[in-house]
Amino acid sequence: MDKIRVGICGYGNLGRGVESEIGKNPDMELVAVFTRRKPVESLKIKAVVPVIHVDDAAEWTDKIDVMILCGGSANDLPRQGAAFAKLFNVIDSFDTHAKIPEYLKAVDRSAKEGGNISIISVGWDPGLFSLMRLYMGSILPLGKTYTFWGKGVSQGHSDAIRGIDGVADAVQYTIPVPDAVERIRSGENPDLSAREKHTRLCYVAAEPNADLGRIESEIKNMPNYFSDYDTTVNFITKDELKARHGKLPHGGSVIHAGKTGEDCKHSLEFSIKLGSNPEFTSSVLICFARAAYKLSEKGETGARTVFDIPPILLCADEEKTVKNLL
Amino acid sequence: MDKIRVGICGYGNLGRGVESEIGKNPDMELVAVFTRRKPVESLKIKAVVPVIHVDDAAEWTDKIDVMILCGGSANDLPRQGAAFAKLFNVIDSFDTHAKIPEYLKAVDRSAKEGGNISIISVGWDPGLFSLMRLYMGSILPLGKTYTFWGKGVSQGHSDAIRGIDGVADAVQYTIPVPDAVERIRSGENPDLSAREKHTRLCYVAAEPNADLGRIESEIKNMPNYFSDYDTTVNFITKDELKARHGKLPHGGSVIHAGKTGEDCKHSLEFSIKLGSNPEFTSSVLICFARAAYKLSEKGETGARTVFDIPPILLCADEEKTVKNLL
Numbered sequence: 001m002d003k004i005r006v007g008i009c010g011y012g013n014l015g016r017g018v019e020s021e022i023g024k025n026p027d028m029e030l031v032a033v034f035t036r037r038k039p040v041e042s043l044k045i046k047a048v049v050p051v052i053h054v055d056d057a058a059e060w061t062d063k064i065d066v067m068i069l070c071g072g073s074a075n076d077l078p079r080q081g082a083a084f085a086k087l088f089n090v091i092d093s094f095d096t097h098a099k100i101p102e103y104l105k106a107v108d109r110s111a112k113e114g115g116n117i118s119i120i121s122v123g124w125d126p127g128l129f130s131l132m133r134l135y136m137g138s139i140l141p142l143g144k145t146y147t148f149w150g151k152g153v154s155q156g157h158s159d160a161i162r163g164i165d166g167v168a169d170a171v172q173y174t175i176p177v178p179d180a181v182e183r184i185r186s187g188e189n190p191d192l193s194a195r196e197k198h199t200r201l202c203y204v205a206a207e208p209n210a211d212l213g214r215i216e217s218e219i220k221n222m223p224n225y226f227s228d229y230d231t232t233v234n235f236i237t238k239d240e241l242k243a244r245h246g247k248l249p250h251g252g253s254v255i256h257a258g259k260t261g262e263d264c265k266h267s268l269e270f271s272i273k274l275g276s277n278p279e280f281t282s283s284v285l286i287c288f289a290r291a292a293y294k295l296s297e298k299g300e301t302g303a304r305t306v307f308d309i310p311p312i313l314l315c316a317d318e319e320k321t322v323k324n325l326l
Numbered sequence: 327m328d329k330i331r332v333g334i335c336g337y338g339n340l341g342r343g344v345e346s347e348i349g350k351n352p353d354m355e356l357v358a359v360f361t362r363r364k365p366v367e368s369l370k371i372k373a374v375v376p377v378i379h380v381d382d383a384a385e386w387t388d389k390i391d392v393m394i395l396c397g398g399s400a401n402d403l404p405r406q407g408a409a410f411a412k413l414f415n416v417i418d419s420f421d422t423h424a425k426i427p428e429y430l431k432a433v434d435r436s437a438k439e440g441g442n443i444s445i446i447s448v449g450w451d452p453g454l455f456s457l458m459r460l461y462m463g464s465i466l467p468l469g470k471t472y473t474f475w476g477k478g479v480s481q482g483h484s485d486a487i488r489g490i491d492g493v494a495d496a497v498q499y500t501i502p503v504p505d506a507v508e509r510i511r512s513g514e515n516p517d518l519s520a521r522e523k524h525t526r527l528c529y530v531a532a533e534p535n536a537d538l539g540r541i542e543s544e545i546k547n548m549p550n551y552f553s554d555y556d557t558t559v560n561f562i563t564k565d566e567l568k569a570r571h572g573k574l575p576h577g578g579s580v581i582h583a584g585k586t587g588e589d590c591k592h593s594l595e596f597s598i599k600l601g602s603n604p605e606f607t608s609s610v611l612i613c614f615a616r617a618a619y620k621l622s623e624k625g626e627t628g629a630r631t632v633f634d635i636p637p638i639l640l641c642a643d644e645e646k647t648v649k650n651l652l
Contacts, residue, residue, distance in 0.1 A: 020587055024467050100652055126652045128461065131637055132596075133651040135454065138613045138640040140606075142350050145651075260605035261346055266598070270458075273593045279586035280466075287464045305652055307638035311457055312631075314464040325459040325471075326426055326452045326631055 003027055004293045006286070007064040007088070009034040009054065009080065011043060013248070014093065015070035017282030019047050025286060027316045031064055054080075061087050065296075066289040069093075070282075082106045085303070086114035089292045091285050093123040100126070100305075108303035117296045118303045122288045123281045124272065125149070129254050131306055132270040136256035140266060143258025144189045148176035148197065152250025152277060160225045161202055164218050166210030168238055171245040173201040176253070184255045187265040193228075200231040203245050205238040250277035287314045329353055330619045332612070333390040333414070335360040335380065335406065337369060339574070340419065341396035343608030345373050351612060353642045357390055380406075387413050391622075392615040395419075396608075408432045411629065412440035415618045417611050419449040426452070426631075434629035443622045444629045448614045449607045450598065451475070455580050457632055458596040462582035466592060469584025470515045474502035474523060478576025478603060486551045487528055490544050492536030494564055497571040499527040502579070510581045513591040519554075526557040529571050531564040576603035613640045 006028055008015045015033065022030050032050045037043045040051045052060065057067075067088035069080055073096045084090050085107045094103055100121055111118040121127065125147065133145050154174045161170035180197050183190055190196075202219060206212055216233045219226055236244075253271040260266065274280045288306065291313035295304070315321040332354055334341045341359065348356050358376045363369045366377045378386065383393075393414040395406055399422045410416050411433045420429055426447055437444040447453065451473065459471050480500045487496035506523050509516055516522075528545060532538055542559045545552055562570075579597040586592065600606040614632065617639035621630070641647040 017586075024586075097652070101649060104648075121652055128465070130652045131461070134637050134641065134647060135457070137651065138616075138637075138642075139454070139609050141642075260343075260350075260602060260609060264601035264605055266600050266602075266606055269595075269597045271595045271597075275590035275592050276586060279590055280592055283465050283586060290464075305638075305648060307641075307648065307652065308636050310634050310636050311460050311464075312633035315460065315633075316464075316467075321460060322430075322631060322633065323427060325463065326423070326447055326456045326633065 003029040004290060005029060005031045005063065005065045006289055007032050007034060007057075007060065007067040008070055009057070009067055009084065010070035010076060011035055011037075011045060012070060012072075013278035014282055014285075016046075017276070017278040017280075018068050018070060018286060019045065021279060021283050022286055024283075025290070025316060028286065028290065032060060034060075034067075057084070058087055064088055065293050066091060068285050068289055070285075078103070081118070081120065082110040085110035085116055085118045087116070088114075089116045089289075089296045090118040091122050091289045091292055092118070092120055093127070093281060093285060094121045095123065095126055097126065104303050104305065112302045115301050117292045117300055119288050119292050119306065119309065120303055121305055122285050124274075124284060125252065127281075127284055127306055128272075129252065129270070132254040133256075134307060136254065136258070136268045136270075140256060140258025140260070140268070142260070143256050143266075145254060145256045146180075146184050146192070146197070147252065147254050148181060149252040150174040150176050150198065150250070152252070152274070153245075153248050157200065157202075157225055160222060161204060161219055164215055166207050166215050167204055168207050169205045169241055171203045171241060173203075175199045175201055181253070181255070184257055185267060185269065187257055187267055189257050195229055198229060200226055200229045202231065202233045203241055204233060204235050205241045206235055248277045250274045250280075290314060290316065329355040330616060331355060331357045331389060331391045332615055333358050333360060333383075333386065333393045334396055335383070335393055335410065336396035336402060337361055337363075337371060338396060338398075339604035340608055340611075342372075343602070343604040343606075344394050344396060344612060345371065347605060347609050348612055350609075351616070351642060354612065354616065358386060360386075360393075383410070384413055390414055391619050392417060394611050394615055396611075404429070407444070407446065408436040411436035411442055411444045413442070414440075415442045415615075415622045416444040417448050417615045417618055418444070418446055419453070419607060419611060420447045421449065421452055423452065430629050430631065438628045441627050443618045443626055445614050445618050445632065445635065446629055447631055448611050450600075450610060451578065453607075453610055453632055454598075455578065455596070458580040459582075460633060462580065462584070462594045462596075466582060466584025466586070466594070468586070469582050469592075471580060471582045472506075472510050472518070472523075473578065473580050474507060475578040476500035476502055476524065476576070478578070478600070479571075479574050483526065483528075483551055486548060487530060487545055490541055492533050492541050494531045494533050495567055496528060496530045497567060498529075501525045501527055507579070507581070510583055511593060511595065513583055513593055515583050521555055524555060526552055526555045528557065528559045529567055530559060530561050531567045532561055574603045576600045576606075616640060616642065 157172035483498035
């Protein structure tokens with residue numbers, strides 16, 4: 001069988017994750033890594049495949065079955081998503097929730113124009129957690145779904161702290177409030193504020209002679225990111241930060257508390273504990289790349305979300321799946 | 327909007343569950359209950375809809391959009407599945423794992439002949455748990471998936487005990503072994519025998535003067551059902567059995583322990599705690615009935631499993647789902 005030929009665009013945490021994990025799937029192979037870096041030789045990668053400049057991507061349309069976009073949602077994907085959809089079948093992890101409908105439309109137009117399939121917003125949230133919210137809420141419509149993130153490192157919040165004057169480096173952990181989780185597990189349907197669901201724990205390495213009091217206050221009062229949460233700030237050295245907070249574990253749960261009959265309670269919970277957030281997210285992207293390829297082989301075009309994908313398309317061996325997993 | 331018109335075939339625990347839960351879905355309505363009972367007037371139902379004999383079902387093809395078969399897998403579905411697929415879009419909960427491929431083929435032939443859609447083996451296992459096994463195993467192919475059932479009442483095992491001479495009534499609980507669950511949660515990938523995964527707890531009301539020692543021994547040594555498990559048998563009175571073991575709670579978990587990178591561990595878990603097994607199972611059937619209707623409206627025909635269904639088809643409001651749940 002011919003393998004599904006995959007390209008990686010962007011070689012950050014996520015790109016390196018795809019590079020590391022694709023070999024776990026015998027039906028897929030990595031064929032090239034695309035980068036904005038100039039000269040491309042300055043990018044050292046682990047895999048033995050060519051490194052190509054993104055501007056030359058169009059020359060690779062007949063050598064790549066699915067391109068996995070591994071850039072960020074803030075700057076990279078808004079520019080790349082639609083452009084690449086014209087050239088390739090594409091997977092991305094666009095995660096700016098509020099802008100998804102608009103992004104979906106733009107990518108859909110391009111993908112149809114190019115005769116390709118794009119699956120957008122793939123990962124664990126949005127992605128796997130979205131699927132869980134859909135299944136749970138559709139099965140038990142009288143109910144409420146709660147999503148908890150953590151304990152894990154939030155890149156966005158860590159970056160926000162790093163932007164503060166006097167901060168050399170920082171890592172921020174998002175942590176679910178155990179009492180909130182327990183109340184929902186036990187069948188309650190509480191209305192919870194942001195503060196009641198998660199706390200934020202920050203490890204900050206300050207520049208020499210920086211005003212720690214001011215830094216702490218700027219963090220705790222930062223709107224959207226921290227002001228709505230109980231936030232703890234710990235100052236530590238750069239070395240400590242690197243040694244003790246250099247990994248990227250994460251996790252979370254989707255919990256649905258629902259009712260049937262008169263007052264019969266049901267609780268559904270999906271929980272993940274991830275040793276490495278980028279390696280897990282990459283694994284989700286890779287398995288949806290398989291689905292994009294299959295849809296494209298059937299002649300379908302346009303943009304899809306994880307909600308549109310028949311689960312069987314994620315499987316390398318469909319017949320075995322029906323036989324063994326049903 | 328026209329409501330999706332649903333018929334129930336079979337009025338046991340599951341049929342009553344569908345009757346109870348369908349009203350929670352504003353886009354669906356129950357239009358008739360079908361029974362093998364003669365005369366049909368002898369069947370008293372709660373809903374204010376006609377009770378029809380199954381032999382007259384063919385007269386209802388233009389009044390019903392989806393028929394939910396609520397009979398059992400041992401006797402009812404092997405006869406009804408293919409027959410009804412010729413007349414209606416059909417949902418069933420066929421759960422004889424080993425016979426699913428063969429059943430799927432037979433129903434597919436009939437459904438195509440009738441120009442209808444059938445979705446087979448819907449429920450929580452097979453069904454929702456199957457979907458979890460698929461997602462988890464496809465995302466982390468280097469890993470192992472474990473399924474635990476319970477604590478909950480197994481109808482099949484309860485029935486098996488009731489078949490023993492001298493037993494007036496019985497209830498059997500399947501219970502996961504906590505230590506096994508914990509080992510997997512903590513990232514181990516053990517090989518576990520049936521005995522190491524579940525224990526079986528039986529409450530038995532014996533006939534007057536029955537030989538309790540013989541009953542206990544017959545239960546514990548029953549092949550397939552009990553001999554491979556650590557089984558506890560408690561004799562209680564019929565009244566106690568009714569009062570304390572008359573409900574049908576259930577639950578279970580699918581746990582996947584997987585790896586990425588060199589030796590980075592991930593654990594994914596889907597767990598359910600059900601106040602009422604039949605009411606929950608019915609809720610799953612109802613939401614897949616919506617998907618069957620939508621597929622049929624698109625002109626598709628043939629048999630499907632839960633693996634083939636794009637999740638978005640389960641939702642009453644697709645646009646809202648993409649906006650709010652992704």
